[in-house]
Amino acid sequence: MCGIIGYIGNKKAPPILIESLKKLEYRGYDSSGIGVISSRDNRLVFRKTKGKISDLCELMKSQPLPEATCGISHTRWATHGEPNRINSHPHLDGSGKFLVVHNGIIENYETLKESLIKKGHKFLSQTDTEVIPHLIQEYYRGDFIDAVKKAIARLKGAFALGIISSNHPDILIAARIGSPLIIGLGKGENFIASDVPAILEHTRKVIYLKDEQLAVLRREKVEVYGFNGKIIKPEINKVSFKVDSVEKQGFPHFMLKEIHEQPAVIQRMLNAHLRKESISFPDIGLSDDELKRVKNIIIVACGTAYHAGMVGKYLIELFSKVPVTVDLSSEFRYRSPIIPAGTVILPISQSGETADTLAAVREAKVRGAKIISICNVVGSSLARESQGVLYTHAGPEIGVASTKAYTAQLCMLYLLALKLASLHKALPAREIKNIAKNLKGIPAVLSRILKDKHLISRVAKRNSHYGCFLFLGRNLNYPSALEGALKLKEISYIPAEGYAAGEMKHGPIALIDEYRAVVCLVNKSDIYEKMISNIQEIRSRKGRVIAIATNSDLNIKKHAADVIYVPETGQLLSPLTVALPLQLIAYYIAVKRGCDVDQPRNLAKSVTVE
Numbered sequence: 001m002c003g004i005i006g007y008i009g010n011k012k013a014p015p016i017l018i019e020s021l022k023k024l025e026y027r028g029y030d031s032s033g034i035g036v037i038s039s040r041d042n043r044l045v046f047r048k049t050k051g052k053i054s055d056l057c058e059l060m061k062s063q064p065l066p067e068a069t070c071g072i073s074h075t076r077w078a079t080h081g082e083p084n085r086i087n088s089h090p091h092l093d094g095s096g097k098f099l100v101v102h103n104g105i106i107e108n109y110e111t112l113k114e115s116l117i118k119k120g121h122k123f124l125s126q127t128d129t130e131v132i133p134h135l136i137q138e139y140y141r142g143d144f145i146d147a148v149k150k151a152i153a154r155l156k157g158a159f160a161l162g163i164i165s166s167n168h169p170d171i172l173i174a175a176r177i178g179s180p181l182i183i184g185l186g187k188g189e190n191f192i193a194s195d196v197p198a199i200l201e202h203t204r205k206v207i208y209l210k211d212e213q214l215a216v217l218r219r220e221k222v223e224v225y226g227f228n229g230k231i232i233k234p235e236i237n238k239v240s241f242k243v244d245s246v247e248k249q250g251f252p253h254f255m256l257k258e259i260h261e262q263p264a265v266i267q268r269m270l271n272a273h274l275r276k277e278s279i280s281f282p283d284i285g286l287s288d289d290e291l292k293r294v295k296n297i298i299i300v301a302c303g304t305a306y307h308a309g310m311v312g313k314y315l316i317e318l319f320s321k322v323p324v325t326v327d328l329s330s331e332f333r334y335r336s337p338i339i340p341a342g343t344v345i346l347p348i349s350q351s352g353e354t355a356d357t358l359a360a361v362r363e364a365k366v367r368g369a370k371i372i373s374i375c376n377v378v379g380s381s382l383a384r385e386s387q388g389v390l391y392t393h394a395g396p397e398i399g400v401a402s403t404k405a406y407t408a409q410l411c412m413l414y415l416l417a418l419k420l421a422s423l424h425k426a427l428p429a430r431e432i433k434n435i436a437k438n439l440k441g442i443p444a445v446l447s448r449i450l451k452d453k454h455l456i457s458r459v460a461k462r463n464s465h466y467g468c469f470l471f472l473g474r475n476l477n478y479p480s481a482l483e484g485a486l487k488l489k490e491i492s493y494i495p496a497e498g499y500a501a502g503e504m505k506h507g508p509i510a511l512i513d514e515y516r517a518v519v520c521l522v523n524k525s526d527i528y529e530k531m532i533s534n535i536q537e538i539r540s541r542k543g544r545v546i547a548i549a550t551n552s553d554l555n556i557k558k559h560a561a562d563v564i565y566v567p568e569t570g571q572l573l574s575p576l577t578v579a580l581p582l583q584l585i586a587y588y589i590a591v592k593r594g595c596d597v598d599q600p601r602n603l604a605k606s607v608t609v610e
């Protein structure tokens with residue numbers, strides 16, 4: 001996934017293009033570039049470099065751009081071609097008249113490139129993107145918009161594009177299929193961006209460009225067309241969230257800030273959906289009668305969202321007796337899934353732009369299934385392709401490692417499971433009421449855990465030298481163990497594996513020795529004794545045990561080298577409480593190891609390519 005910015009107006013373009021691009025760096029950060037139309041002579045001038053946007057700024061200091069009021073910029077997560085200067089965006093055509101930035105994958109680029117080379121085009125990079133400016137050059141006969149339309153008609157795959165031309169200094173063109181692109185509407189200026197936070201300080205009026213739409217931005221107006229050439233009257237949205245949600249607000253990292261936002265996020269969700277004992281989902285897209293007739297649910301998701309979905313399975317089946325299967329989106333989409341009548345597909349995605357989850361949804365829709373998604377980004381592709389959306393409204397999550405989005409997804413799944421339990425009359429009303437009451441106590445519990453973060457930091461640093469971690473949990477906390485392992489590995493690069501504790505003896509126990517640390521989720525529950533047995537098996541092989549346990553448990557101190565206590569909330573709500581220590585263990589170990597916590601190597605915030 002990459003980040004795109006475009007600007008056309010009357011202010012100096014380079015500072016706007018760079019400052020806005022910095023707010024998209026979480027989308028990809030292995031190389032970056034900027035291109036402008038010189039106000040003096042309309043020449044296209046660009047700078048690009050391997051590395052972060054800070055490296056691009058250094059380059060611009062030594063090689064300043066000319067005065068310009070129109071331009072594009074790009075931060076890259078490499079797909080085709082290694083991260084280096086030549087492969088970074090923007091890309092130029094052979095005539096030097098067209099400059100393009102791109103997010104996505106052009107699946108048929110090789111055939112296009114071969115045919116263009118046969119016509120004499122010369123390519124500099126290994127990227128798929130470079131075929132786009134050359135195609136525009138090929139079709140250009142004086143009409144810029146027409147040439148772009150013809151060029152994108154040849155493309156297969158996913159793309160969000162920003163395009164400028166030295167022949168048309170008063171136009172910035174944007175187009176999209178499958179990758180997000182937003183148009184920001186200003187006074188005498190207009191913007192394009194891959195995500196809203198990037199342009200919030202300039203405008204709150206945005207158009208979420210839809211698939212197969214092309215926008216022509218001038219200083220005074222924006223026109224939107226379908227790829228079929230028909231002009232469209234787009235919906236203009238007012239963005240509600242505040243600018244500070246995309247600033248660190250004094251925290252050293254976005255990830256730590258977002259970990260601390262979790263009590264407030266959960267509180268907001270409970271206030272929005274849980275009034276007295278009734279649970280409401282205004283945008284669910286299905287009536288209570290339709291929800292009563294739901295026969296089974298298939299959850300599709302990736303990464304952290306998949307782990308939330310695994311917890312969701314336990315909850316929905318336990319509370320409502322509705323059968324649930326959970327599938328990795330990347331597996332679901334290729335296994336010719338059986339989707340019986342009465343099935344609801346429940347995709348879970350923070351960004352709403354994950355290519356595999358979008359593809360899984362499209363696969364399910366072809367088979368006639370209803371789609372209710374759990375999503376954090378309003379107007380995202382997933383939201384638009386669903387019949388109903390359960391928005392988590394966790395605010396922008398900038399840290400690549402998902403934290404507040406995860407607990408928000410969990411909270412939404414608790415609420416959905418309770419709603420279905422009530423409609424399917426699967427639980428007595430007093431039990432639903434009791435669970436709802438305990439759920440309301442979670443924000444305070446999370447705040448209490450955060451107050452002890454210095455204790456968690458101490459345990460994390462004491463164990464940060466271990467070269468390999470295992471995370472073990474059972475039942476509702478088996479997914480928590482998977483999530484804890486993912487958090488650690490993706491920001492500290494330490495090999496870490498999550499496992500169902502009962503599976504230890506079926507192989508993983510061979511790993512245990514004095515060089516392994518094992519995080520055990522051993523909160524008070526009906527499987528507590530089983531977890532203690534697992535811990536004893538580990539200790540008898542000299543494994544280092546770090547336990548996440550319930551406050552009242554003094555017994556655990558006999559078994560574990562380190563204990564992190566969380567308040568008693570009962571087994572049912574424990575995935576919400578153990579999530580924070582797991583996030584903080586990963587965070588403090590990664591910081592201790594000097595890793596780039598917010599922008600870990602090789603990763604991007606949302607994987608909008610396959």
Ligand code: AGP
Nearest residue numbers: 303304305349350351354401402
């Ligand atoms: C989580 O920390 C990772 N960054 C990653 O696994 C992420 O959860 C996954 O890519 C799914 O993203 P989505 O929720 O935006 O679909």
